[in-house]
Every structure is written in structure tokens, then in C-alpha cells.
Amino acid sequence: MAQAQISDTQDDARLTPQGTGTPSAQCFSIAPMLDWTDRHCRYFHRLMTSQTLLYTEMVTTGAIIHGKGDYLGYSEQEHPISLQLGGSNPADLARCAKLAAERGYDEINLNVGCPSDRVQNGRFGACLMGEPALVADCVKAMRDVVDIPVTVKTRIGIDDQDSYEFLQAFIEQVRDAGCDTFIVHARKAWLSGLSPRENREIPPLDYPRVYKVKQDYANLTIALNGGVTSLEQTLEHLQHLDGVMMGREAYQNPYLLAQVDNLLFGQNNAVPSRHEVVRMMLPYMEQELAKGNYLSHMTRHMLGLFQNMQGARAWRRHLSENACKQGAGIQVVLDAMAKVPEFPQIEAVE
Template sequence: MTQQLNRTISVAPMLDWTDKHCRYFLRQISQHALLYTEMVTTGAIIFGKGDYLGFNQEEHPVALQLGGSDPVDMAKCAVLAQERGYDEVNINVGCPSDRVQNGRFGACLMAEPQTVAACIKSMQASVDIPVTVKSRIGIDEMDEYEDLTRFIDVVGQSGCDTFIVHARKAWLKGLSPKENREVPPLLYDRVYHLKEQFPHLHISLNGGVKTLDDAALHLEKLDGVMIGREVYSNPYILAEVDRRFYGDEAFVKERADIVLAMLPYIEQQISQGARVWNIARHMLGLFQGQPGGRVWRRYLSQQGTKPGAGPELLTDALDLLLETQNKAATFLKY
């Protein structure tokens, strides 16, 4: 069942970043990359007062990343996700934060493969959509390759056939979540070896991927590549994904066209109570590396948080950027 989704390129779940506004924006750039929600806990979904499962239909294919360790609650949330129309549910076995550990989910579950396996069985018995796992290569002193293969073997035998592996270990004590994304070394070979040892599993790699050329090299040995923070800081990296990895030769939108495509969505969301900054903040990196990119970021940041800011925020910022680009072109001409 899990193989029917094309996971060649995906965008990582990123807390406080990959909300529904961010995903709608990214979908304007790539029609095929698989998008993931921020991690949502079972407690928030079952007991929270907000709608933690809301998303835009335009986001498909989209996966819910779920945090939890109780098989009953995980199955209950998987059912709700399927009813809402999600294309996949992914279990978080990679987040190292203290808050997550205290809730007994995230990276600490790498030490409990039987718990993860029980969640997989319970969820798969309740839903038809794929149930997948995102993990690290190890935690603390459980960081040998044999520890990783033992985890994959136990969870794989429960019925899970898709793993996204962040190629760093996680230190559960002593490092912050930010440090855990940077300090432990990336060990890509371990993920490559996993695919060699478990050829029947779909193995994707996460961690440190900054270019599509990097992704292409990893895909020579693996089934998928998940890109995280590089997409957020430089979202237009996705512009060539559909043509390069999915064989879709459809017209690639220019950056300015993406801005204009977002305006109806922004108007709609404002009418429902959202602030323009809730959406515009995800677009700061759209002109990364382009003339006027700094002007774009500065204008959105300075004006976007002001009371009463509306869709004109983006058109005004775009006008300033184009003016800057025209001045630069004229200067170079003479």
C-alpha cells in the first residue's frame, strides 16, 4: 500500500514552519513533492480545542506527522487523519527535544522498537493509507549500525515498509534540538547500507541536503530524499523538482508569478481570521540569491507584522523588488 505514493522528493516536517500556509505556498512551486505537516501529538488531536488536522485540498500529496507512543491513541488519530483526507501518516521517531521525550515519543522511541511496532500494527489495522516512520540513525550510546538495523528489522516486521532516516544520531541529553541538527556528523553510508541490507524496504534519506544535485546523487542508492531547512530558506529550489525527478515538463512559474498566485489565498485566509504575516513569513526566502532579495525580505518583515496589513503587502514588496532589479540592470548596462 505504501508504495503507491511517489516519495522521490519530500519536504521535511518542521515545527513552527511547515503549517498549512507554508505547504500551500510550496505547492505553488512543486506539484509533486510530498509535503509533511509539522509534528502533531496524539494528545493535541484527541484532547485539544483547536483543529490540528486542518489543511488545504490543494496541498496533496500531504502527510500527517504524528507524535505519540500509545497504540490505541495512535490508531485513533490515524483514523481521523484518513477521514480528513491525508495521504499518509508518519510516526515521529526522530525529534530529540526534552518536551518530546517527556511525552515518550520522538527519538527516544528508537530504544523501544517493540513500542513502535505495536503502534504500526494498531494503525495499519485501522486505516488504509500508508503508515511510515521517520527516525535517526541512533541515539546516545545506541549508535552502532547494529542498533539501527535491529530497530529497522523489528519495526519492518510489524508491517512498515517505508522509513525516512535522518543520517545523524541524536543526543537526548546535552544538546539542544538545534544542535542535534548540526553537531552529530552526517553518516550517509549507514543509510546506504540499510538499503543494501533491506532492499525490499523503501528508504529515504534526510539531513544536510542543500541542492538538487545532492539529491540526485543520493537517489542513485536510495528510494527518496527529504529536504528540510534548505527548502524553507530557499523555497525556489523546488522549482526544478517536477521536471527533474517526476518527468513533468509543465511550465515552471517565475517567482513573481508565485507571489501573484498567493494573493487569492491570502485574501481568503484573512477573511477567515488569519493575519497576512501568518502566510508572508513563509515567503521570505522566495527571492533568495536574487537581486532585490534583501529588499523583499526587509519589507515583508518590517511591514508584515503591522496591524491592518493585507494582501497589498506582497504586491508592494514585489514592486520594490522589481524596481531594485531594474535599477541594478540599468547600472550594469552603463
């Protein structure tokens, strides 16, 4: 597939989001997505972009402190990487932040955006927007014990508390506790009456409100999340903001990440083909299989790699039907890849 065509004006803007000069990792990131952005997914994404900031799935403080597994595990190749924490107890968050910093994470992010009932019952996520003093205490507790950045991912409002003044008050109180980076989902959260799935589309996104946050708080780093489906849109948002966080599109159409370093970070890297990305993933797969991990846990993140290409459906079907079988190895991946013509890469008619 041909690379996206970016206008000269947009192309020049890629290096200076909101006039800040050379872009940082916050310029572009992939959203933390529960059950999606696990360590296998992040390793796969990193093969296509070295600069993008990657986020873990949200991990609760309870899981880290009381769980039996290693909820902080990741590969060194995943840097820069941010741990997203879910919780509302300042002491517990500080304890987890300190553990994460000791493990080498590049950033700690507090979830103040998830609207699900399960998260609300745990008193974290979007419901915390209604308790800015508590969020401030949480941020300060973490800032007091780590030297790495502590950031907050939030919404523009919750339920009927959706005025710009409400958002301002929240940001100012959390800022005064030491947070200088906010990732703002441009849709308010409905904590009752809508399911999280419905809340993905209702109410409408309000990008101008996030732009106004940056205008009014120029000294803060403000990134936008919600509804971004292309790098062209990303460049447009970067005319107003410091960063963009992409979610489902980056997961479902991961090959767009192969253009990120050059288009958004001003690199001049050779762009690997889709087949080359698969080949680069094979040693990692072999290593994980040797540890007793399942092939399907890795290949499920790769199903969209050949999106819109001839053979994409056969690639997905072969992996879906065979990677889950007992004893499945990398030959399954090689056989699936063989179903996609490497040259020329012709757009599929599906």
C-alpha cells in the same frame, strides 16, 4: 537566477531512484518542521511543485484528541500530504490515524527522530528508538485501522546505541509490524548533553550507513534526511536510495522547489517565475484574510523566495516591517514585490 545545471548522468537517474522505475511522491519530500511547515507554508510550497510529498508539523496525539482547535486542517490543494504524529500510546495513535484517514490524508508518519527534551518527556520522538517493540505496536495499531501508508521517520541511532546492528534490529522489528517505508535522518540523536540545535551539526552525518540500509533491505522504501541543501545532492542520493527529504533549505530557499517536478519527477512543466508564484499566492491570502487570519502568518514563509536576487533584501524588509501591522492586506505584498525587478532577474550582490 539560472537553473541548476545537472549532468546527463544525473539527469537520466532522476526517473529511476534505486532502479524502482517511475518515482513516487516519496522520491522527494519536505521535512516536517515545527513552527514552519504549517498549512500556509504547505500551500505556498505546493504552488511550485505538484509532486513533492508535503508533511505537516508534528502533531501530538494529545493535541488532536484533547485540543480545542482543528489540528488536522489542511487545503485540498496540498495533496499529496502526510500527517506526522507524535505519540507512543498505540490506541491513541490508532484513533488519530483513523481520524486523519477520514479527513483524506495520504499517509501517516510516526515521529521517532525528534531529540528535544519536551518530546522525550512525552515519551515520543527519538527516544522511542530504544523501544522498538513499542514502536512496532504503534505501527501495527495504526495499520489495523487505516488503508493509507504508515511510515516511520527515525535516526541512525541514539546516544551510545549507535551500531549498525542496533539500527538493523529496530528496522526489522518495525518492518515486521507492517511498516515498509523509513525516512532515516543520517545523524544519530543525542538525548542528553546536546541541545537539538547542537544536534543538527554534531555528530557528523553518516550517509553511507543509510545507503547500507537500502542495500540490506532492498524490498523496503528508504528515504534519507539530513543536510541536503541542493537538488544536485538529491540526485546523487537517489543513486542509492528511494527518496530524499529536504528540510531547512527548502524553507529558506523555497524557489528551488520550482525545479523539482521537472528534474526529479520527469515532468515537462513550465517553471513559474518568482513573481508569478507571488501572484498565484494572492487569492489564497485574500481568502485567508477574509477569514480573519493575519497576513504575517502567511508572508513569513515567503521571505526567502527572492533569495540571491536583486531586491531580495528590500522584499524581506518590507514584509517583515509591514505584514505584522494591524489591518495589513495584500497591498503590502504587492508593494514588497515591486521592490524586486521582474526583468531581468539579476543575482544580487548582498
